[in-house]
Amino acid sequence: MKDKYILALDQGTTSSRAILFDRQGNIVYSAQKEFRQIYPQPGWVEHDPQEIWSSQVSVAAEAAASVGLHNNAIAAIGITNQRETTIVWDRRTGKAIYNAIVWQDRRTASFCDALKGRGLAEKIREKTGLLVDPYFSGSKIRWILDNVDGAQQLADQGNLAFGTVDTWLVWNMTSGKLHITDVSNASRTMLFNIHTLDWDDELLDIIGVPRSMLPTVKSSSEVYGNTEKIAFGAVIPIAGIAGDQHSALFGQMCTAPGMVKNTYGTGCFMMMNTGTKPIISKNNLLTTVAWKIGDEVHYALEGSIFIGGAVVQWLRDGLGLIQTSAEVENLAGSVKDTDGVYLVPAFAGLGAPHWNPHARGTIFGITRGTTSAHYARAALDSIAYQTMDVLQAMEADSGIVISELRVDGGATANNLLMQFQSDILGVDVVRPKVTETTALGAAYLAGLAVGYWSSTDDVRGQWQLDRRFHSEMPAAEVKANIKGWRRAIVAAVSWANDDA
Numbered sequence: 014m015k016d017k018y019i020l021a022l023d024q025g026t027t028s029s030r031a032i033l034f035d036r037q038g039n040i041v042y043s044a045q046k047e048f049r050q051i052y053p054q055p056g057w058v059e060h061d062p063q064e065i066w067s068s069q070v071s072v073a074a075e076a077a078a079s080v081g082l083h084n085n086a087i088a089a090i091g092i093t094n095q096r097e098t099t100i101v102w103d104r105r106t107g108k109a110i111y112n113a114i115v116w117q118d119r120r121t122a123s124f125c126d127a128l129k130g131r132g133l134a135e136k137i138r139e140k141t142g143l144l145v146d147p148y149f150s151g152s153k154i155r156w157i158l159d160n161v162d163g164a165q166q167l168a169d170q171g172n173l174a175f176g177t178v179d180t181w182l183v184w185n186m187t188s189g190k191l192h193i194t195d196v197s198n199a200s201r202t203m204l205f206n207i208h209t210l211d212w213d214d215e216l217l218d219i220i221g222v223p224r225s226m227l228p229t230v231k232s233s234s235e236v237y238g239n240t241e242k243i244a245f246g247a248v249i250p251i252a253g254i255a256g257d258q259h260s261a262l263f264g265q266m267c268t269a270p271g272m273v274k275n276t277y278g279t280g281c282f283m284m285m286n287t288g289t290k291p292i293i294s295k296n297n298l299l300t301t302v303a304w305k306i307g308d309e310v311h312y313a314l315e316g317s318i319f320i321g322g323a324v325v326q327w328l329r330d331g332l333g334l335i336q337t338s339a340e341v342e343n344l345a346g347s348v349k350d351t352d353g354v355y356l357v358p359a360f361a362g363l364g365a366p367h368w369n370p371h372a373r374g375t376i377f378g379i380t381r382g383t384t385s386a387h388y389a390r391a392a393l394d395s396i397a398y399q400t401m402d403v404l405q406a407m408e409a410d411s412g413i414v415i416s417e418l419r420v421d422g423g424a425t426a427n428n429l430l431m432q433f434q435s436d437i438l439g440v441d442v443v444r445p446k447v448t449e450t451t452a453l454g455a456a457y458l459a460g461l462a463v464g465y466w467s468s469t470d471d472v473r474g475q476w477q478l479d480r481r482f483h484s485e486m487p488a489a490e491v492k493a494n495i496k497g498w499r500r501a502i503v504a505a506v507s508w509a510n511d512d513a
């Protein structure tokens with residue numbers, strides 16, 4: 014298998030990517046295609062399942078063609094995907110009966126409130142590791158069964174299939190031969206028991222989802238089957254599947270308990286490997302299955318921040334202060350600090366660890382001397398402060414003092430942000446050379462299954478440092494900054510309460 018490659022398919026919220034990796038974990042070719050975001054009503058977000066498939070298959074074909082699709086040049090395919098996004102289709106035709114309901118979609122908030130009202134939150138958290146929230150797939154499936162004509166009847170007849178995006182891609186790549194998912198994606202549905210590693214009959218009953226709709230749950234690294242030539246253009250083993258944040262944790266080689274990564278994309282997603290036992294959070298974090306390789310299951314704690322790099326997009330598109338996201342570094346760096354300005358970017362409520370859907374974006378401490386540069390600096394700082402809130406919750410839940418944070422995602426290009434992150438956390442922030450860690454993780458999972466790499470130890474050595482940021486800020490300054498952020502959070506939450 015001398016000149017073979019691994020093809021990683023990274024199906025994200027706004028684009029589909031296909032990246033070819035070589036045996037040293039280097040990127041050989043990368044292709045990317047954006048697709049439509051559909052907003053039928055405020056708070057609703059949908060994708061066309063057909064566009065998810067066609068964008069993914071076209072970039073896969075482009076990447077595969079770069080090394081000669083018909084030369085058996087690709088040893089295996091690994092899939093990683095936006096999580097929780099829900100697709101329901103008719104098994105007989107392979108046609109989706111409704112658009113994909115995206116993880117950001119809030120339409121099932123009242124259904125979730127009703128579950129909480131019935132006192133089910135603790136049971137659900139105990140079994141699934143999740144908070145009751147529209148974020149997860151279960152309530153989205155229920156919505157489709159309740160709102161698409163004839164759906165419930167089709168489900169009762171066993172004609173409907175549900176899948177997260179990994180499942181949908183595999184179904185299409187195998188012309189409907191495989192209806193599978195992996196443990197990491199299953200653990201984001203609110204239907205999966207993370208202790209028994211099976212769909213939970215009691216939860217299926219509570220949420221009203223027939224077991225016949227659900228995919229078979231597999232490990233994250235095994236040969237599930239082959240792509241069909243007619244659907245995919247070539248016959249290639251599909252050998253790895255993991256949700257994108259789980260895949261990034263693996264790609265960052267956070268394979269030992271206590272290792273943490275934070276991905277700074279549109280949102281920020283921090284995950285800590287907690288080893289082979291789940292930790293149920295007391296601080297509003299999620300417990301999730303990191304991956305299963307062979308018989309070994311790893312669990313993780315996760316904190317999801319809804320607005321990360323998106324606050325920079327707002328400076329660019331909403332305020333017009335910058336032309337490109339990258340420009341924020343120069344603008345913010347033109348002042349020495351925010352001069353007391355705090356920005357809480359709760360544009361869509363606050364995620365972990367606050368979980369307040371009513372909070373809204375707020376800016377405090379403006380004076381006559383405040384400039385656009387202070388806004389830019391406060392926006393960057395807000396990403397770092399939100400990360401700090403999650404990291405502290407993780408330390409409290411795990412009892413582990415974190416000494417190093419591995420980072421990836423688009424906003425980690427920003428050195429000012431990374432330095433401030435290290436200053437405010439008091440830990441080293443560590444940026445690898447390959448920041449496409451999500452795709453790399455999926456490639457590793459697939460390559461391990463087919464013997465392209467022999468063991469996790471074999472790939473661990475491929476992780477290479479780009480830059481390590483050490484904390485430099487004097488302790489008193491750190492303390493004063495954090496105190497201001499805490500006041501800003503309290504004020505943002507209070508602002509949302511119109512009785513206050």
Ligand SMILES: Nc1ncnc2c1ncn2[C@@H]1O[C@H](COP(=O)(O)OP(=O)(O)O)[C@@H](O)[C@H]1O
Nearest residue numbers: 278279322323325326338339422423424426427
């Ligand atoms: N130099 C930068 N400084 C701060 N934010 C940045 C920078 N470059 C990109 N971003 C932000 O990073 C995000 C894109 O990162 P990416 O990892 O591609 O996200 P996603 O996978 O969620 O689409 C955008 O929100 C963008 O504003």
Ligand SMILES: O=P(O)(O)OC[C@H](O)CO
Nearest residue numbers: 025026095096116257278
């Ligand atoms: O597609 P991304 O990278 O924004 O990730 C989305 C997450 O998986 C949602 O839980």
